[in-house]
Amino acid sequence: MQHDTPDAQPFVLVTQTARIDAARHGGRAKCLQRLVRLGLPVPTTVALPFDTVIMIARGEMPDMGALLAHFGPGAVLSVRPSSQDPDWGGPGTVLNIGLNPAVEAALAAKLGPEAAATLHLRLVETYATQVARLDPEPFADAGTPAAARAAYADEAGEPFPDDPATQLAGVLRSMARAWESTSARLLRQAHGAPEDAGLGLVVQAMALGLGPGASGAGVVQFADPTTGDPEVTGRYLPQSQGRAALQAPEALFVRSDPRGPALEDTCPEAVEALVAHGATCRTGLREEMQIEFTLSSGQLSVIDAVRAPRTERAAVRIAVALAEDGVIPRPAALLRVEPQAISHLLHRSIDPAAVRDRVARGVPASPGAATGRLVFTAEAAQQLEARGDAAILARRETAPEDVRGMHACAAILTERGGTTSHAAVIARGLGLPCVVGMRDVRVDPARRTLTAGGRVLAEGAVVTLDGAGGELLAGAPQLLDPAPGDGAQTLLAWADDARDIGVRANADTAQDALNAMAFGAEGVGLCRSEHMMFEAGRLALLRELIFAEEDAERDAALSRLLPLQRRDMRAVFEATAPRPVCIRLFDPPLHEFLPATREGLLEMAEALGRPVSEVERRIAGIEEVNPMLGMRGVRLAVAFPRITGMQARAAFEAAAGARAAGHDVPPPEIMIPLVTARREVELVRARIEEVAAALRAETGQDVPFRLGCMVETPRAALRAGEIAPLCDFLSFGTNDLTQMTYGLSRDDAGRFMSEYVNQGVWQEDPFRTLDRSGVGELLSIAAERARAAKPGIPLSVCGEHGGDIDSIAFCREQGFDAVSCSPFRVPMARLAAAQLTLLNPKQGI
Template identity: 60%
Template sequence: MLTTPDFTEITPTADIRTDRHGNRAKCLQRLVRLDLPVPPTVALPFDTVRAIAQGRMPDLAQVLGLFGPDTLVSVRSSSEAADWGGPGTILNIGMNDAQAERLAAIHGQSAADAFYVNFIRSYAVDVLRLDEDAFEGPLTPRLAKSQFEDEMEEEFPQDPTVQLAQVLKSMARAWEGTTARLLRQAKGAPADAGLGLVVQQMALGPGKGLSGAGVVQFVSSETGEPQVTGRYLPQGQGRAALSKSEARYIEHDERGPSLEDDAPETVAALREAALLMRTRLREEMQIEFTLMDGHLSLLDAVRAPRSARAEVAIAVSLAEDGIIPRHEALTRIAPNTLNQMLHRQVLPDPHRDVLTTGIAAAPGAAQGRICFTAAAAQASAAKGEACILVRRETSPEDIRGMHAADAILTERGGMTSHAAVIARGLGVPCVAGATQLQIDSRKKSLTVPGRKVFHEGDIITVDGSSGEVLVGAATMIEPALGGAFATLMDWADAERDIGIRANADTAGDAAMAQRFGVDGIGLCRTEHMFFEAGRLTVMREMIFAENPEDRAAALERLLPMQRADFQGLFELMRGQPVCIRLFDPPLHEFLPGDREGIHALAEALDLPASRVASRIENLQEFNPMLGMRGVRLGITVPEIYEMQARAIFEATIAASRKGAPVVPEIMIPLVSARREVELVKARIDGVASAVKSETRKEFTYRLGVMVETPRAALRAGEIAEHSAFLSFGTNDLTQMTYGLSRDDAGRFMSAYVHQGVFAEDPFTQLDIDGVGELLLLGAERGREARPDVTLSLCGEHGGHPQSIGFCRRAGFDYVSCSPFRVPVAKLAAAQLSILDKHLPHDVDLDIGADD
């Protein structure tokens, strides 16, 4: 073994480290330790590669001397983490006139010429970045060298050390390039991440007897199930050759010839090597191999590529076979990976026709006919036709259409816009902020500059996972929620130490939440229940009522509807906690804003259109999000909260008859002062007493507040004196802390993040320093005043792994998120608990980790 500060020969006992030589170098050492047939290899550490990029070369003659005379070598990249990427492999370094003559004597002139031409082309195009067109078409070595000389004005280098120096310099500088740096940073690499390089003796594919190159894995990249996948090319070399039409299958296959037909013992040896890697490296690997006159060499082994579904299946299978512990299987899967399993996805296709892009606001994909109104979406759904609701931006009035739509596309908005929040709650794909869209609501058309015009009824595909909008109907991949996924969720439940509830507004939402195994409902937004056709008219009658008696009469008609809603939720949740937020939005959101809608409402209410228009105008506010809504509406129009409280209590009694006793949680929104809580609490307590007296039934309930104003967080101590729980609504709390509108911030947020004003979009990732400090203050002061107060987070941040970590550290009891974020939240919570209990002692998160 030869070791210098500049390079190290890879042997079983060499000091090869992932953090110094990279993932590939460490993995190759492990293959050597398993006594697998790996060609001699030398590892160049990060520091050496940095020096090469600056023009300081190691002793390359000494490096090449390790491989013996007349030996060709390859160079491969070795970044610290495999998925950080790196420059592509360069083969056959050392190929020159003398080598060509030697190989011709052994393998024949045509094989030697092919070797030489391929290397000249690769050296010219991939290493020296010469024009690719100059080396296209049929070439002989003489013509290829002549073309090289014309382009470079010098002869093709014959010295292997010169060739190797240029290859190393090219790869080192490519790693330092801006594009490469941005790509790896997008995958989590630090800005100063190093690159290692491995120089390996070539095991030539072409040769006498049984010779060629292949790639194989013994697990499906799509499902994670056992399956032989790969190709073998007789007389071939390198991965690129395997895409040729004459490449063969690995095992016996009715579709064509295979390696197993000619060399069953080789395939058996590959199976044995893969099984050994699975057991000892504790991972499913993809193997690159060559055969030379029947002799098998393993050139490389990397983690087998895999979909989200396969990743979960592989991790669970390794744990069930006792190869890794369960807690390690849980830590191997990035929580957000599960999004790809929970929703339909677009089948990857390099030729997809992208109409436009926006913000990937709600994961999953759907195809359907364009609909420009909620009514059109409902009509389409009634006919059994899939539809895409396309709006400039959505409002609560669009709720029915959003329920009916298969996907939502908006011109405006961001990750926490109305469309995004509701879509995630419904599990509907959404692309928001597609600013290139030009929507004409009157002509019912949309277009993107330079593209054809699309009309209502035309088919498009919305990919909410990538933010792309595609022309036509794309091929889909269906979600997979059974098998390994269900097992993983069971293991996550056993490990996590914080509650996970769901935001659910309807029985459908609650049923989905139950499917994912939640600990209850953390946020039920009752206003969404009023937008159904039969209820909306009654709601508008209540708004137009002239006195409390008429208002109470309208609310009396809504009471049984609300009661049925709540009873359904209670029964579905089977005794688990259900937290119901009282009415929150300003009243004008329930009223039409166009002339046609005003006339229709005037007809329904038997009122003059002028009077309806005047009333609507009077209800408009300069800043409705900070105006007459939430608890302010509950105090000034108390009949609304009284009706809702009665509906909750009567539903509690009815649901308790059929199962476990129900203890509803009633949440007051937008609180800023203790007196607000006192006033609402007095009225709700009064309704509870009346219902108990009328029904002669006893029940209990918990009353709390939604902390979504900075003042509520700062005064949480006095507010907690009258509150059983404090639920931090970080959507509005972030808006008010920053003074930003979540619906408008998307227009400039990317520029802010790019220029370092904010590290991340605070509506996507919880602002630990600002909003987080308010949460900590609120939690501390709330518990000082009331030690048994329940603390939770129920904003959109509730399903984000970083937010869950913050809440665990702050001692919160649970987080609540949209139903389709529940699996992500559960896995994140489990991983955080595992990291506290097990790391750094016995969790090996990377096959390349040091022994």
């Protein structure tokens, strides 16, 4: 390999003017150069670029004499890895290179015999195990350099190398080859590194940290790693090297602390200098940094600086503080926080330091963590809640009759289902941790046990569910409380100023709507009106409606449902005002609302005042082979227009009542689900307009409304040009649209989804991330045809994909006006939308 240009030099001394590039020399080398430019006391450093390290791995060494000449005779050196991204890792650091009997003697005169011998011994031990790859056992109890050198000769079959050039060459070769190993390659790829990621190496003069006076090493940062608040935190260990202080229980605090002795107590000038260096790094590097430092007889050296570790809460606080102080612009602050971090701040989480006794793993469906007693029925969850205890509800899969128990529990797990299953959708709406598709779990409601991997947990066992990690844990590990803080609200306000797509929420109750508004939603994009029937006593009324065989019976049930729907809708309108609310007409797959157990049949027979045999006969009579494709949605509205009439009247009267009470309620948006044809929309619109005309005649007041369709069948997407002229808006229900496009049950797909993704059949779970090439193409066709037929018609997505970052990106690309997602995902969607806008602004905006 030729090195005839400055860019191709095999190594370069790190100075203010040296040509150092993170893409060639790695992030550590570039950071060290920045520290030099900022005037920090960095020891002499030489950077080896990626191509030189590749040569070294092949056995082609650079000129070692020329490299060592930068440090002078008798120098003691370290070598550290310098990958392009620090998260990609690298081989372990090697310290004290250059130690031999002569250098030890020279250091003994300066540092004392004990310190010099310790440095020599550490090099022999490290070189033997990390470079020569010898068994560490013979060196564990060596005690002296002489004993360690003898052990090396015995194990390696040759004397320990005393020549500094030979030592350094061995270290460089070992680290270069370690980077190319299969295990290292797989590890860094797991952290997002490309397959051909390069490694640079940094050779640095040692600040020894051992000897007389104030000598030692430590690590310090200037923002609390948990909260992000300005605070000097760190540890310092006398007579040490590297980052040993972070693990040593006897390490001192850096700043004076009531919990124990601190470096500031004996060396206040060193801590004062560190604080100044931290401030310099913050403004010069535009980041809160963690500084690795060494004291040698009181002389301070800065060895390295890395981005300070931080929790998600601290990441938000730090980004906002940097922007508020003018260190970085607001757009940069928005781009520094992962959208998922905002979501996680709203929920409890498991302390990273806690011991985790994992029982089983499943599909993470709703973030957060909760500890409680295991229960297997909704009734048991309600009983525990009444006693003030937390319940973890375990079901094979949930159904509408479980909803009251879901409201009462602290977390939900199911044996079956995927990320858009009943349990997952309800849990996200409630903000409850949820794990679904736990294939290795067997839930036995009769015996009230959960079995996983040979372990049997009975009802009442204390467990913890980690909804973010998808794990069920035994016991009660330490949990951290949610802590969004003021920083999150500030960041989200900036996000709202930046984003160019609306964010609404899916909210079925007034409480859902209040949560959504608190999280910054711009309205309710989907209110599933049948979900209002989940309260105690409501389910029986809905079942009565389903069971009605004659119009008179149906009218009787509707007359009882009307005031309940009116009250609930009004509560949602008032909670959301002055923002809009989109009410979806009844879309109940009937099987979800009918009892599946003997107990349920008895309860229903009592509620209806009918014999169990008649209830069984009626259920058999309305049973469908595929109820998800049966009598639901618009088909229910067409076949039974009285139901649509009741719901329209409830919405109109609810909006009027809320306005009369002083609330600024926009015209209700009424959405028809599961449409497939223009004629369906004509029939339903005619019925709704009939109700509006009747109310106008009764009250003398205008009855404004906006009518839209939920495009969730492939045919509706393809015929959007015919449907759009009858609509004021179109909203794409991507949950069902994905099911129908794939011919796939979202509740059952979890059983094989991981295999399909792992084997590359699908890149991602299509129920979690919108399928661009299939479902996405249908959305594109529908959007194009709808706009051609009715220019400017508002388009949105209201499925669970509305809270997924990649799916939001697709919606922006297609020019959609808004997305709608579960309330607790609204903050994440707001930030994600802002980041997408900043990274890829639309033309003309």
